[in-house]
Amino acid sequence: MIAVELTKMLRSRRSWVTIAVIDALPILVAVLLAVTDIGPRPGTGPAFLSAVLTKGELYPLAAVAIVLPLFLPAAVAITAGDAVAGEAQQGTLRYVLVRPVGRTRLLVAKLVSVTAFVLVTLLVVAVTGLVLGVLLLGDSNSATPTTTFSGTDLTTTQLAQRTGLALAYALLSMLGVAAVALFLSTVVRTPLAAAMGTLALLIGSTLLLTLDAAHALRPYLVTRYWLSFVDLFRDPILWHDVVLGVLLQAGYVVLFLAAAWANFMTKDITD
Amino acid sequence: MRPIHRWAVVAGVFVLLALAPMAGRAIPAHDRSLSAGQLLSLVRDGYTAPYSGTVEASGRLGLPFNDRFTDLADLLGGQTRLRVWWRGPDDWRVDRLLDTGEVDLFHHQDVTTQWDYERDEASVGPDPEIRLPRDSDLLPPRLAALLLAGADGSDGSSGSQDESQVSRLGARRIAGRDGLGLRLRVDDPRSSIDHVDLWADASTGTVLAIDVYGAGSVPVLTSAFTSFDSARPTFDVTRFRAPAGVRQHFEPLLDFADAANQYAPLTPPETLAGLARSNRKGRGVGAYGTGPTRLVAIPLQQRDAAVLTDQLYNSGATMRHGQSLLRAGPLGIMLTAIHSPFEFQWLLTGTVTDDTLRRAAAGLARGSSYR
Numbered sequence: 001m002i003a004v005e006l007t008k009m010l011r012s013r014r015s016w017v018t019i020a021v022i023d024a025l026p027i028l029v030a031v032l033l034a035v036t037d038i039g040p041r042p043g044t045g046p047a048f049l050s051a052v053l054t055k056g057e058l059y060p061l062a063a064v065a066i067v068l069p070l071f072l073p074a075a076v077a078i079t080a081g082d083a084v085a086g087e088a089q090q091g092t093l094r095y096v097l098v099r100p101v102g103r104t105r106l107l108v109a110k111l112v113s114v115t116a117f118v119l120v121t122l123l124v125v126a127v128t129g130l131v132l133g134v135l136l137l138g139d140s141n142s143a144t145p146t147t148t149f150s151g152t153d154l155t156t157t158q159l160a161q162r163t164g165l166a167l168a169y170a171l172l173s174m175l176g177v178a179a180v181a182l183f184l185s186t187v188v189r190t191p192l193a194a195a196m197g198t199l200a201l202l203i204g205s206t207l208l209l210t211l212d213a214a215h216a217l218r219p220y221l222v223t224r225y226w227l228s229f230v231d232l233f234r235d236p237i238l239w240h241d242v243v244l245g246v247l248l249q250a251g252y253v254v255l256f257l258a259a260a261w262a263n264f265m266t267k268d269i270t271d
Numbered sequence: 272m273r274p275i276h277r278w279a280v281v282a283g284v285f286v287l288l289a290l291a292p293m294a295g296r297a298i299p300a301h302d303r304s305l306s307a308g309q310l311l312s313l314v315r316d317g318y319t320a321p322y323s324g325t326v327e328a329s330g331r332l333g334l335p336f337n338d339r340f341t342d343l344a345d346l347l348g349g350q351t352r353l354r355v356w357w358r359g360p361d362d363w364r365v366d367r368l369l370d371t372g373e374v375d376l377f378h379h380q381d382v383t384t385q386w387d388y389e390r391d392e393a394s395v396g397p398d399p400e401i402r403l404p405r406d407s408d409l410l411p412p413r414l415a416a417l418l419l420a421g422a423d424g425s426d427g428s429s430g431s432q433d434e435s436q437v438s439r440l441g442a443r444r445i446a447g448r449d450g451l452g453l454r455l456r457v458d459d460p461r462s463s464i465d466h467v468d469l470w471a472d473a474s475t476g477t478v479l480a481i482d483v484y485g486a487g488s489v490p491v492l493t494s495a496f497t498s499f500d501s502a503r504p505t506f507d508v509t510r511f512r513a514p515a516g517v518r519q520h521f522e523p524l525l526d527f528a529d530a531a532n533q534y535a536p537l538t539p540p541e542t543l544a545g546l547a548r549s550n551r552k553g554r555g556v557g558a559y560g561t562g563p564t565r566l567v568a569i570p571l572q573q574r575d576a577a578v579l580t581d582q583l584y585n586s587g588a589t590m591r592h593g594q595s596l597l598r599a600g601p602l603g604i605m606l607t608a609i610h611s612p613f614e615f616q617w618l619l620t621g622t623v624t625d626d627t628l629r630r631a632a633a634g635l636a637r638g639s640s641y642r
Contacts, residue, residue, distance in 0.1 A: 042389035047371050050389045144516035149373045149388045150366065151514045212329075219292040227370050234366070234373065236508065238354065240325060240498055251288040258284050262277035 001105050005113035010120075018079070019121050022071045023128055026063035030129070034136035047230045055146050056138025060163060061233075063129030064122065064170050068226055072121065072170075073177045073202055074195075079117050080181030081194030083110040084264065089190055103264050107182065111257065114178040115171070122167050150235040162237075166229040169242060173226045176252030177202065180222070183260040186267065219244075222252055300442035300449045303473055307437040308424035310453050310471065317476025318416050319359055321503035324446060325368075326353040328409040328494035332599045335586035343403055347492070347602070351409055356504035364509040365407040376407055377511035384511045384519065393513050396522040399529040401556045401567075411469070411494045415478040418467050421561040422455055443470050445479040446499040457563045461544060461627040463601035464563035475501050483563075485601035528569050532556035535570040537615060540638030543568065544623070544630040553642060559621075559631075566621035566631060573609065576616040580606055594632060596625060607632045 009015050029049075033039065039050045046065035048058045084107075087093035096106065145153045154162070180201055184194035205221040208214040218224055225245030231238040305313065328351045334344040345351075352368040366375045372388035378398075386393045407413060422437060440452025450470030457464050468490075469481040480495035513519050524530045535555030541548050546559035546566055557568040571579065580595055583606060588597035593608030605619040605628045617635050619628055 042387070043369065043371060045371065050371065051391075054391070144514070147388075147514045150375060151386045151388065151393070151517070152512065153514060220289070230370060231368075234354075234368070238325070238368070247291075251291070255281070255284050255288055258281045262274070262281045265272075265277060266274040 001101050001109040002112050005109040006116055009113045009117055015079070015117060015120075018075050019124050022067050022075055022121055023125055025071060026059075026066050026125060026129055027132065029066060030059060030063075030132040030136055034132075047227065048233075052133060052137045054138060056133035056136070057130065057146060057159065059133025059137055060126040060129035061166055062133075063125050064166065065227070065230075067125055068170055068173070069206075069223075072118070072174060074199060075121065076114065076118055076174045076177045077181045077195045077198035077202070078191070080110075080114045080178040081185050081198060082191035083114065083182055084185040085188055085194050086185075086191045104261055107186075107257070107260055107264060111175075111178060111182060114182070115175060118171055118174045118178070122170055126163070126167055148233050148235040149230070152235040162232050165232050169229040169232070169245065172246055172249050173229075176222050176249040176256075179253045179256035179260070183256040183263070186260045186264040219248070222248070224248060295447060296444055298444055300444045301473065302442035302449075303451055305439075305451065307439045307453060310439065310451055311419065311422060311424040311437050313451075313476040314415060314419065314453065314469070314471045314478060315476070317471060317478070318412065320475045320477050320501065321358050322412075322475070322477050322499060322501050323356045323504045324354075324496045324499040326355060326410055326494060327351070327497050328353065328492070330492045331489070332491060332602050334599050334602070334604075335582055335597075342405075346404055346406065346409065348599075351406065353406060353409060355407075355410055356508050357410075357412075358504055358506070358509055362506070362509055363407070364504075364511075365410065367406045374406070375511070376405070377509060378407070379509075386511060391517060393511070393517055393519040394522045395519050396525055399525050399532065400550055400554065401532040401558060402529050403526045409494050411478040411481045411496060414481050414483075414492075414494055415467075415469050415471075418464075418481075418483070418563050419455060440468060440470070442473075443480070445470055446496040448479060448496075448499055449473040450479045455563070459564045461546070461560075461623050462564035463603060463624050464622050465601075467563060472499070472501065477501065483601075491600040527571075527575065528556060528567075531569050531571070535615065536642055537570055537639050538642050539568045539570075539617070539635055540640075543634045543638075544627045546623075546627075546631075555642070560623070563622055566619065566623050566627070568631065568635060569618040569620075570615045571606075571618050573614055573616065576606060576609075576618070579618065594629075596628065598625065603628045605629075605632060607635060 033053060037053065039053045042050060046062055048062035048065060052059045052062050084093065087096055146159050147153055177198060181194055181198040184197045185191065188194050202223060205223040208217055209221055209224060225241050225248055228241035228245045231242055330347040330349060332347040334348050354366040354368055357363045361380050363378050364375060366373045375386040377384040381398050382395060383398055384393060384395045424437060436456045436458060438454045438456065440454050442452055443450045451473050452468065452470050455467040457466060463485060465484045465486060467481065467483050469478050471478050479499060482490035483492040485491045532555045538553055538555060539557035541552065543557065543559050543566060546564065548557050548559055549561060550558040555570055559566040583595040583597045583604065584590065586597055588595040595606040597604045601622050603621065603623055603625060607617040607619065609616055619631050
C-alpha cells in the first residue's frame, strides 16, 4: 500500500509542478542577489540571507528559510488535504477500500506519501540552493571558512552535518501540518476545504504568536518552533527549542492521526 | 472497538498532550523559612555565583526612538532572548539570540568584545563608567543587583522614609528550580517604580526571575530564565576567537553617553532634586540616586538634541518653556531648554516622577559648570 501511494505521488505531474513552484522563489531570490549584490539589512529577511553574498554554501539553508514559513506548509496542506478528500471527490475512495486494505494502513500510507513529498521538496530546494549558491553567490576570492552565528569556524563536514540536521528538522516541522490536513481530509468532502482549514490554523497560529495576550497558548502553537533550526548554527548548539519543536510536532502528529483514524474508521464511504 | 472508544482514545491523547507543557510547572515549589532580610542577604551573596542558561525578557516601555536610540528602544520595549554563561563579574558571555543571527558580548576584566554575526564584525572596547543599557543588563541577576542597591533588609524596622522595604512572596518554579519570592516596595516619593518582585534560586541566591512594576498592575519589565544551570561554565565558552578574515577593531567610545561623559565641556552639580551623584565628580554625565530611584543627566550638542526633540514631539511629549517631557511608563524623559553660553541641552531620564525631573532641570540650570 505504501509503495502504491509513493509511486502515485512520484508519478503525479501535480507533485512536480508544486515542487517547481516552491523552488522558483529561492531561485528568483538567488538571481536577484547575484545581479544586484544587495543583501538584506541586519535583522531583516530570512535567516542566513545576509551571509550568502560572502558564503554561497549557506544558500541551501537560506532557501529553506525562504520557503518554510509559507510556501512549503501551503503545499503540504494542499497535498495532505487531497489525500482522502481527493479520492472521495473523484469517486475512487470506495474502490481503493474494496481492495483488502485496512483503513488504518491507508491513512499511514497517505502520511508516508506526504512525508516523502516534503522530503523530495526539501532536497530539491537544498540542492538547487547549493548549486546556485556556489555558482552565483559567495565571494570566490575569499578562502575563509564558514562560521556559526557565534563566530566559530565550521569545517565542511560540520556544515554538511548541521545542514542535514536542519533539513530533517524542517521535515519534522511539516509533519504536524500534514497530520492536521490529513485529519481534515477525512472530515470534509473536498480537498480545498481540508487545505483551507489547515491554512486557517497556520495563519491563526502565526498571528497568535505575535500577541502578548496569547502567551499561555504559545507552547501549543504549531508554528511556534518552525524557525528554531537556526539554533543548530549557534555554538554551542542550542538544543532547547529544537527539542521542544520536535516534541510539539510529534504531539500534533499523534493527536491528529488518532483523530483521523477515529473518524475514518467509522465513516460511511459513499464516494 | 466501538466509535465511542476510538474517540475516547483521541480525547485521552488530547488531554495528555495539553497537560504535558504544564507538568513541569505543576511541581510545587519548595519554600524555605527565610525572612525577607535573610532572603535579601542570600540574593546579595548570589551576585558572584556562576550560572548559565537562557533568558526571556519583555519590556513595555515603548520608547519612540529611532536612529542611534533604536537598540535602546528595542531593549526596553520588546522581546529579547538571551543566552548567558556567567563565570563571575569579570568573565562572562551574553548572546542576544535572533532568528537571523546573534549579537554576542564577551567580557573579560575591564574589556568587552561585541561580535555581530550579520554585520560580520567584532569590536573591542573598555567598559566605560557611564553607558546606555545593553543586553547583559536585562539578565535577572543584573537587573536585581541594580534595583536592590541600597534596599533595606531590616523588614521596615529602621523606619527611614528613604529606605525601600522588602517582604516575602510565595515560592515559584522557574526553569526547573525553586524560586524564593521577594518584594521590594519603593517608598521614595521621587521614584516612579511602585514595586519589584523577584524570585531567587533557593540554593545559590541567583535571581531567576524579576518583574518591575510602575503605576499599573502589569509589569513594565520582566526577565526570567527559561533554562538554568548553576554549574560554573568552562573558560572555553566565554573566550572569543575572531573568525578568520574578521579584524577586531578598537572602539574607544561605546555610545553617546560614554562620549558625553568623557568629552562634554560641562559638568552637572553634585546633587539633583535631592539625589546624590553616584559617579565620579567632574565628568560630563551625572548619574544620581540608587536602587529603583535613578536619574541620569547627559549633555547633548544641539544637533543631537534637535533630532531627539523631534522624536519626543512626534511621540506626544509635553512642550513647556522650551522643555520637552515624555513619559514611557515609569521612565521619564526630559530635554531641557538651551542654556547659553554652553549651547548644550541636557537629556534627563530615569525612573523618577515628572516633578522630580522638573526640579532636576532647575538644578541643572543653576548648578552646571564648565569642566
